[in-house]
Amino acid sequence: MAILFVEYPKCSTCKKAKKWLDEHGIDYVDRHIVEDNPSAEELSAWKDRSGLPVRRFFNTSGKLYREMNVKAQLDAGMTDCEAIELLATNGMLVKRPLVVGDDFVLVGFREVQWADALL
Numbered sequence: 001m002a003i004l005f006v007e008y009p010k011c012s013t014c015k016k017a018k019k020w021l022d023e024h025g026i027d028y029v030d031r032h033i034v035e036d037n038p039s040a041e042e043l044s045a046w047k048d049r050s051g052l053p054v055r056r057f058f059n060t061s062g063k064l065y066r067e068m069n070v071k072a073q074l075d076a077g078m079t080d081c082e083a084i085e086l087l088a089t090n091g092m093l094v095k096r097p098l099v100v101g102d103d104f105v106l107v108g109f110r111e112v113q114w115a116d117a118l119l
Helices: 012-023 040-050 063-067 070-075 080-087 111-118
Strands: 003-007 028-032 098-100 105-107
Touching (some): 003 012, 012 111, 040 080, 040 098, 063 070, 105 111
Parallel strands (some): 003 028
Antiparallel strands (some): 098 105
16 A cells, blocks of 8 residues: 655655655655645545644744744644645645555654554
């Protein structure tokens, strides 16, 4: 089963996650999150598949997130649809890495969670 690995190559967490995938012999298709930002349709499907709230898809430690004051926008009642549209505007807003499988989506790198889903 090949999975989709969505990353920002300069991100240290993404590098660690990619190394983990390689060490465990997991096949994946690599996708650069800035050069090929997920579309609103993809993000909406991934949110539904993950079972996570849309807030978990934001890169809350990112410079752009802070500059755009996204937290305040979310707290002010931004809808999921509006949040997904915002995420689709710039890959730097999206939490990474993302692993997308046929029936799951993992957001961020948590080794135990990844092992449960992928091994």
